[in-house]
Amino acid sequence: MTAFALRTTVAAVAIFAGLIVFIEVGRWFGARRRALGEGREEHEGSAVDASVFALFGLLVAFSFSGALDRFDDRRKLIVAEATAIENAYLRLDLLPASAQPELRALFREYAESRVAYYRKITEVPEARAERYRALDIQEVIWKQAIEAARATGNTAVLMLVTSALNGVFDAEVERIAALNRHPPLVIFGMLFAVGFAAAFLAGYSTAGRPRNWSRVVVFSASLAVSVFVILNLEYPRYGLIRLGIADQPLVDVLERMQ
Numbered sequence: 001m002t003a004f005a006l007r008t009t010v011a012a013v014a015i016f017a018g019l020i021v022f023i024e025v026g027r028w029f030g031a032r033r034r035a036l037g038e039g040r041e042e043h044e045g046s047a048v049d050a051s052v053f054a055l056f057g058l059l060v061a062f063s064f065s066g067a068l069d070r071f072d073d074r075r076k077l078i079v080a081e082a083t084a085i086e087n088a089y090l091r092l093d094l095l096p097a098s099a100q101p102e103l104r105a106l107f108r109e110y111a112e113s114r115v116a117y118y119r120k121i122t123e124v125p126e127a128r129a130e131r132y133r134a135l136d137i138q139e140v141i142w143k144q145a146i147e148a149a150r151a152t153g154n155t156a157v158l159m160l161v162t163s164a165l166n167g168v169f170d171a172e173v174e175r176i177a178a179l180n181r182h183p184p185l186v187i188f189g190m191l192f193a194v195g196f197a198a199a200f201l202a203g204y205s206t207a208g209r210p211r212n213w214s215r216v217v218v219f220s221a222s223l224a225v226s227v228f229v230i231l232n233l234e235y236p237r238y239g240l241i242r243l244g245i246a247d248q249p250l251v252d253v254l255e256r257m258q
């Protein structure tokens with residue numbers, strides 16, 4: 001289990017415990033107000049409770065939907081990068097035969113570096129070093145490929161090679177950007193705050209009635225698991241939800257380069 005997976009698990013357990021605490025606090029507060037004869041009107045309480053629960057439901061729904069959309073976008077970008085690398089690799093056939101062997105070796109090294117980067121993503125120093133290595137290889141590929149394309153004296157070849165290389169480099173930038181694309185932390189803070197407020201109101205509304213632990217546990221566990229899944233979808237490289245299988249297109253391209 002990675003450090004992030006451990007932290008999200010601890011966060012889910014903390015949310016579960018916190019929800020139970022807020023439910024109990026709500027029950028205590030509601031029972032105290034009723035004992036003092038300060039209970040609010042039932043219809044007023046129902047309207048407020050419904051509004052808070054509706055807001056919390058919307059926050060969970062939008063958070064889950066956004067996390068899932070970003071998860072799917074990251075998977076699509078893996079395929080896009082694999083396709084871009086293979087297309088550029090095939091266009092090396094347009095270059096002089098003398099320039100092809102070294103460029104093909106550089107492309108294989110580049111693809112290996114891209115695969116290694118995401119396999120080391122949870123180890124920040126190693127992943128950063130791997131990305132810098134890939135960027136260095138990009139510069140060498142660009143210089144050698146452009147020089148070889150110009151040597152052909154064919155403008156069309158130069159345009160085809162440069163567009164293919166730009167596609168490879170753009171795909172790398174887009175994947176890095178997608179990896180770091182997350183909602184502001186205030187959204188998660190609001191999700192937790194409204195969740196605890198909903199738990200408090202749930203406890204308040206049941207004050208004076210027999211305590212039903214099964215409902216309390218199911219309510220708290222459902223919300224904690226929902227937040228846990230949202231966090232793991234939002235950070236799939238670090239948590240329990242992984243993109244290892246989704247990386248297969250890039251691995252397949254690397255194998256075809258051998």
